[in-house]
Amino acid sequence: MMRRLLPLALFLALAVALAAGLSHDPRALPSALVGQAAPAFELPVLDGAGRRLAANELRGQVWLFNVWASWCAPCQAEHPVVADLARRARVPVYGLNYKDQPAAAREWLRRLGNPYAATLLDPQGRTGIDWGVYGVPETFVVDGRGIVRLRLAGPLTPEIVEQKLLPLLLQLRQEGGHA
Amino acid sequence: MPERVLALLLLAACCAAGAADADLDAHVLRLAAQLRCVVCQNQTLADSQADLAVDLRRQIGEQLRAGASDAAVKDWLVRRYGDFVLYEPPLQPRTWLLWFGPAILLVAVVAVLVRNRRQQA
Numbered sequence: 001m002m003r004r005l006l007p008l009a010l011f012l013a014l015a016v017a018l019a020a021g022l023s024h025d026p027r028a029l030p031s032a033l034v035g036q037a038a039p040a041f042e043l044p045v046l047d048g049a050g051r052r053l054a055a056n057e058l059r060g061q062v063w064l065f066n067v068w069a070s071w072c073a074p075c076q077a078e079h080p081v082v083a084d085l086a087r088r089a090r091v092p093v094y095g096l097n098y099k100d101q102p103a104a105a106r107e108w109l110r111r112l113g114n115p116y117a118a119t120l121l122d123p124q125g126r127t128g129i130d131w132g133v134y135g136v137p138e139t140f141v142v143d144g145r146g147i148v149r150l151r152l153a154g155p156l157t158p159e160i161v162e163q164k165l166l167p168l169l170l171q172l173r174q175e176g177g178h179a
Numbered sequence: 180m181p182e183r184v185l186a187l188l189l190l191a192a193c194c195a196a197g198a199a200d201a202d203l204d205a206h207v208l209r210l211a212a213q214l215r216c217v218v219c220q221n222q223t224l225a226d227s228q229a230d231l232a233v234d235l236r237r238q239i240g241e242q243l244r245a246g247a248s249d250a251a252v253k254d255w256l257v258r259r260y261g262d263f264v265l266y267e268p269p270l271q272p273r274t275w276l277l278w279f280g281p282a283i284l285l286v287a288v289v290a291v292l293v294r295n296r297r298q299q300a
Contacts, residue, residue, distance in 0.1 A: 124234075134231055134260065
């Protein structure tokens with residue numbers, strides 16, 4: 001009896017393993033940064049009259065980091081969602097203007113509205129590389145101790161905001177009272 | 180005459196610099212061939228013409244020129260993009276099945292075959 005059932009059991013085990021393999025997205029990158037300290041930067045602020053902003057100045061509060069560029073179509077699509085989030089979540093959203101021209105960035109913000117606490121300029125994309133950015137847009141949540149808590153690759157949608165971002169922000173607020 | 184000597188010296192200096200650059204480029208490509216481009220994921224960092232791959236090759240070059248070892252450069256990339264960038268996954272408890280699974284399977288199959296043959300004989 002056992003001998004007869006063995007091939008069937010093996011077949012079923014293999015089928016289950018393969019089915020499980022089909023259901024996950026092979027292109028989704030595991031994030032190396034979640035749970036790690038936010039990479040340091042010190043970047044010029046768009047229209048900041050020469051002001052520079054460093055990552056460690058943002059310690060002690062929860063903040064969002066939204067990587068965008070004026071040449072990126074999905075960024076334009078997510079922009080209203082970012083604006084809505086900045087209004088509702090009551091946390092500062094900092095923009096990282098990735099491999100872009102300041103003039104183009106300025107025009108884009110003028111046209112679409114500016115939800116950012118500040119826009120940091122990364123014309124060479126070096127800070128982007130430090131943050132492991134591999135495509136724009138991307139969004140990071142950093143907690144009050146400067147630890148990256150969430151990384152979202154691709155455009156934000158209202159569903160992602162409701163299901164992932166707002167619950168996490170609520171949790172962070174309860175955790176430390178940093179927000 | 181002194182001008183000629185100077186010109187020759189200059190030429191020699193240029194050639195030496197060019198050769199060093201070519202060495203560095205070859206080194207970057209050799210290393211990049213072991214790394215995955217995170218944008219177009221079925222290409223190596225050496226093959227890819229994606230913007231990010233070009234930037235990463237440039238940064239790898241800068242690090243090698245500054246004296247970084249191959250392992251240090253790989254570490255630098257893994258810290259940013261995870262083990263995913265390595266074409267050869269590291270040996271960790273999480274990857275034991277990947278590394279040893281096929282050998283275990285082979286041993287198991289051979290064991291079953293040997294036993295069956297003994298029973299028939």
